[in-house]
Amino acid sequence: MLRRSRLSMVFLGMALPFFLGDFLVVASQAEGVKKGSVGVVDLSQQYLSGAKVTTREGLAPYTGRDAWKRLVGENRQEAYRLNFRQLGINYGDTVDFQLRQEQVLLCPQTVDFLYGQFTPTTVRYQKGSRPELEKVVARVTAGCKTEREKVLALMRFCRDLYKKREGIPFTEYIYGGTEEQLVEKGEELCECLGRLMVALCEVAGIPGRVVMHDIGGHITSEILVDGNWAYIDPRAGLYFLKEDGSFASTWDLWQNPSLLMSQSETVLADVSDRWTAAERIWKCVHLFFNPLEVNGFQNYSLADAGRYNYTQKSYKQASDDGLFVINKKYVQVIDEVFGLTGDGLQHCWDRQPLRPIELAYRNDGFSQFFYDEPPMTKQKMLDRFVNPLGGTNVGTLYWGLGPGSVFCFDTKVGQVFGAPLSEEQWKMMRLGDRRVYDNVMSLIDAGHCPLRLAVERGRELGLKVIARLEMNHEYGPASSENWMWVGFVGDFNKNHPEYRVKGSVRLDFKHKAVRDFKLAILREAAVAGADGVSMDLAVYPPFFTKPDPAIMTQFVRDVRAMLDEVGREQNRRLELHVRFRIGQAIASGLDWKTWMKQRLIDYAIPTLTSDFDIDVGEVVSLGHRTGVKVMPTLWQSLGLVDTDELPGDERQGRRRYTKPKTQGMFFAQAILCMRQGADGVQLGFPSDEWRPWMSDMADPTKIEFADKQYMVNTKHGPIRFSLEEEKRLTEKTVPLRIGDDLPGAKQAGYRVEAELVLFGNRAVEASEKLAVYVNGQGPATIGPLDKQQASDATPVTSDSDPMETQVYDQHWWRRGVQTVSVNSDWLRMGENEIRFVYTADGPPKKKSLTVKWIDLKLDYQAPKKP
Secondary structure (H helix, E strand, O other), rough: OOOOOOOHOOOOOOOOOOOOOOHHHHHHHHHOOOOOOOOOOHHHEEEEOOOOOOHHHHHHHHHHHHHHHOOHHHHHHHHHHHHHHHHHHOOOOOHHHHHHHEEEEEOOHHEEEEEOOOOOOOOOOOOOOOOHHHHHHHOOOOOOHHHHHHHHHHHHHHHHHHHHHOOOHHHHHOOOHHHHHHOOOOHOOOOHHHHHHHHHHHHOOOEEEEEOOOOOOOEEEEEEEEOOEEEEEOOOOEOOOOOOOOOHHHHHHHHHHHHOOOOOHHHHOOOOOOOOHHHHHHHHHHHHHHOOOOOOEEOOOOOHHOOOOOOEEEHHHHHHHHHHHHHHHHHHHHHEEEEEEOOEEEEOOOOOOHHHHHHEEEEOOOHHHOOOOOOOOHHHHHHHHOOHOOOOOOEEEEEOOOOOOEEOOOOOOOEEOOOOOOHHHHOOOOHHHHHHHHHHHHHHHOOOHHHHHHHHHHHOOOOEEEEEEEOOOOOOOOOOOOHHHHHHOOHHOOOHHHHHHOOOOOOOOOOHHHHHHHHHHHHHHOOOOOOEEEEEEEOOOOOOOOOOOHHHHHHHHHHHHHHHHHHHHOOOEEEEEEEEOOOOOHHHHOOOOHHOOOOOEEEEEEEEOOOOOOOOOHHHHHHHHOEEEEEEEEEOOOOOOOOOOOOOOOOOOHHHHHOOOHHHHHHHHHHHHHOOOOOOEEOOOOOOOOOOHHHHHOHHHHOOOOOOOEEEHHHHHHHHHEOOOOEEEEEEEEEEEEOOHHHHHHHHHOOEEEEEEEEOOOOOHHHHHHHEOOOOEEEEEEEEOOOHHHHHHEEEEEOOOHHHHHOOOHHHOOOOOOOOOEEEEHOOOEEEEEEEEEEOOOOOOOEEEEEEEOOOOOEOOOOOOO
């Protein structure tokens, strides 16, 4: 199969079209565009200076193949040339390439002539010359009384022609043809639809012309409606109105891109059902009306059909002629011009400015009641877990409904945690578990459902409160001797072993009863006033004995329908958020891609607890196409080591610890998400671990030049160094991605010190040396520690290897910590390569050197004040 990612951008509007996303969030990144702004973009710097064109002969330098010479910017010139060559290969010497050869650039030098004398304002069509087209126009415009009504009816006709081809592989597509052939085959490509739109309007007695976006790679039309030129995109079903209600022209939109973002629902309702309006607007902002775009016009009339070649060309012929070879190069140049990467949606880190993002805070609905002595009062709950978020950058509070299949709110469908337990069973549980039950029940008995309290107070503080349900949090094994099974699993599971995934205590969603139970809990939360619900599908797979994405997608659709129903009753829209484990979800039957494409969900929340740097580029890309927001989870710790005292543990009374996460780590993860174009980040804490500095994570101005601490993803470790025979050395290489613009920091006057921190099983011995190279530069050398350093680095008292997780010592993870300064100039934004070269005079006295974690600390020294 062909790579579909950018084909519709380059005059190849394939059956799997190129989508774009949420303009209300990302459009402000386009130069000169601010929501609600009316400023005019200066396009004069994008073209060589020259006098205003006043005659048709004066258009020659701006016409056809060699018009690239009028462009400023080598990559823009190259994109123009590639565009020309590609269309020539695609269509050969036929009408659609012939028109390309006649294209005239729209620029400050030509604009007056193009909007004055260039296109005839009366049609030249001879009635009766194209009877089949006349029948189409008569049928489509029947009942239309005005030019506007006729033009929009013809646009909708062109927009929906693709439906004739639904189910036919694109490999069977035939390029080009007469207008009659375009109608018959069910045209779906932009270059032909732009021409068809102009032709049908001409038959209807309305003048038009073809519009080409040469770099963004799209063809549309401009139609003269009521004496004004109207930009009409017949493929997308898109047009734009000015404040006075008249149509906006190509030039209007290019000069005033704020018009792109001020359209009514009535206008946007015309967008083809293949896309959302948001994705098409995103595309207009970032490509077709980007100040770096090259736009042009071509006149076309059916009266001139005799001088055009309408020969068709097969998909195979175009492919054999090298269409997709040049397309690949064209896509690369487009990325360079617009600062896009990958499929044209992910941000090119060194080209896109940082922007503020949404910040969400999540609790687990259980831990906040675990530590406080009962009874929990209304005021205490709000002061501890809701009020601290007021006045911060947090916009959303995810309020947990409880630990899985028992709950911590006033539920009538399920069971409140602890309610079914006997006194004998309580003896199995932790002291904190009893506190949870007593605290929750004290609130409920006083008439204060914890969920409703959070919702009501959140609304007062301007917070969106989303009720979060852990969709499959069950605790095996199914045994009366297992305290977690006894306390944390509800009767629904306990009474129905037939509903479980084979070999597991997880519930199998193939059973309608399971889905109905979960849906009923989510409905309770919605009725209680939550602004939406979050289906947490990261907790925990499997969801099926045999993964069935169709069943789960229908379930998501059912949840969406339920929220719409409750929302209508409450006269508001309720949001659906879904959290999933990126990289594992699809195989588990969680088809998040379909949920986003069909706009079943409002927020996608990818998570991966085992990695420090979560690659969410694919999800962000799809979010831009569909308008679904993407909000990755930043986990509260670096591991899943439980810090509770566990009943039945042989070390009863001792806590288990993990490597703590620092402020610098959170800032590093936040800026990585910003660089990837995420809409926000979700902080995943169990209870009340809010810190005031967390508010800064939404604001790039607060964290861009702040101290950071990055961490190599744990999947690249641990690294064991041993001597290879004869060579007497070992080399290991790991990747590390950073989001800091260090050259930019230097330009802003900051001095940045960089330090690698290695956490291992022991220090480097006197006979050993560990050299570090960053992106091929170096080395920086790690040698033996002095006595003081060794003392600071090894507070663990046990002689056991920390690789064996001696996690009952609070500082176990610090054994063997060693640091080495590296030149910050060696580092670059994005992917970095860190290479270790280990040498030794002989075998080490102790165990082989092992490095479990590798961190990079960036210390920013602020510019000196004058």
